[in-house]
Amino acid sequence: MKKHLILWLLIFTGMSGINSFAQPVSLNKLALEGQVLLDRNIPDTIKITAAADFIRDFELYLKRYGPDSVNTTSLPFVSRLTSPDKLTDVFTWNLKRAEDSFIHYGLVLNKNKKTGETKLFRLEDKGETIKNPETKNLGKSSWMGCLYYSLTDISKGKKKMYLLLGYGGNTPQVRRKVAEIISFNNVGDIQLGAPIFQKENKTFNRVVLEYNAKATVSLKYFPESSLLIFDFLVPVSDIYLGNPAFYGPDGSYNGFLKKGGKFKFVQDVDARNPTENKGNRTKQIERKLPQGN
Numbered sequence: 001m002k003k004h005l006i007l008w009l010l011i012f013t014g015m016s017g018i019n020s021f022a023q024p025v026s027l028n029k030l031a032l033e034g035q036v037l038l039d040r041n042i043p044d045t046i047k048i049t050a051a052a053d054f055i056r057d058f059e060l061y062l063k064r065y066g067p068d069s070v071n072t073t074s075l076p077f078v079s080r081l082t083s084p085d086k087l088t089d090v091f092t093w094n095l096k097r098a099e100d101s102f103i104h105y106g107l108v109l110n111k112n113k114k115t116g117e118t119k120l121f122r123l124e125d126k127g128e129t130i131k132n133p134e135t136k137n138l139g140k141s142s143w144m145g146c147l148y149y150s151l152t153d154i155s156k157g158k159k160k161m162y163l164l165l166g167y168g169g170n171t172p173q174v175r176r177k178v179a180e181i182i183s184f185n186n187v188g189d190i191q192l193g194a195p196i197f198q199k200e201n202k203t204f205n206r207v208v209l210e211y212n213a214k215a216t217v218s219l220k221y222f223p224e225s226s227l228l229i230f231d232f233l234v235p236v237s238d239i240y241l242g243n244p245a246f247y248g249p250d251g252s253y254n255g256f257l258k259k260g261g262k263f264k265f266v267q268d269v270d271a272r273n274p275t276e277n278k279g280n281r282t283k284q285i286e287r288k289l290p291q292g293n
Contacts, residue, residue, distance in 0.1 A: 087160070094168070106123030
């Protein structure tokens with residue numbers, strides 16, 4: 001334990017407050033700070049302080065050098081997703097606490113194609129306090145908190161919209177996977193979520209799957225067939241209905257089919273080779289949609 005505390009002191013002594021701004025921010029410095037975040041032997045209180053220094057320095061680095069200068073090999077714990085048009089970059093990472101739960105961190109850069117102005121947003125993890133997230137409009141200060149692993153451009157018309165898939169968990173017993181939209185309003189501010197997921201005559205802003213922390217759950221989007229596929233989750237017993245700590249996959253899959261700018265719920269989807277015969281496959285799935293959709 002002693003050598004781990006010494007490592008932290010060597011990295012951060014003199015690097016907080018005013019002194020940190022006097023020193024150049026480099027990938028090497030960020031990588032050193034990252035070692036503290038990843039070290040399981042360092043107490044959570046110290047790691048949380050280190051995380052605050054890291055995100056501040058990461059912001060400074062991105063403002064000075066831009067997202068293309070980030071070498072993910074140097075920061076292997078940071079996920080970077082870039083939109084196909086190169087206008088939006090999403091960086092997320094997490095801090096694993098001793099109790100086996102996570103605090104999530106995120107930075108988003110968005111470049112205005114017309115003006116050339118780039119805005120940087122810091123995402124604040126409020127996943128422990130957000131109730132009924134499926135229906136909420138969220139933003140930079142009210143983020144579900146997750147490590148994003150997929151970004152797909154689903155824009156319709158002039159408004160840019162990207163589908164994000166992420167993984168996270170704010171409690172030791174429960175993990176979650178999330179599908180949500182990231183977009184930007186007329187003044188360039190970030191928006192998380194959009195009312196485009198439709199199920200049983202109800203509209204939702206995002207898809208949230210919550211399940212036992214030891215379970216393995218799939219959530220994938222296949223743009224070739226416009227299909228979002230995920231495991232159907234059930235409790236181990238009816239007495240645990242509504243308690244996600246006892247939920248896991250039952251071997252079947254449900255989905256959302258993108259049609260006309262909306263994602264429409266489809267039950268019992270064949271998840272085998274979802275990109276094969278995509279034309280016929282989409283027609284077969286469309287036949288499962290409720291009448292009127």
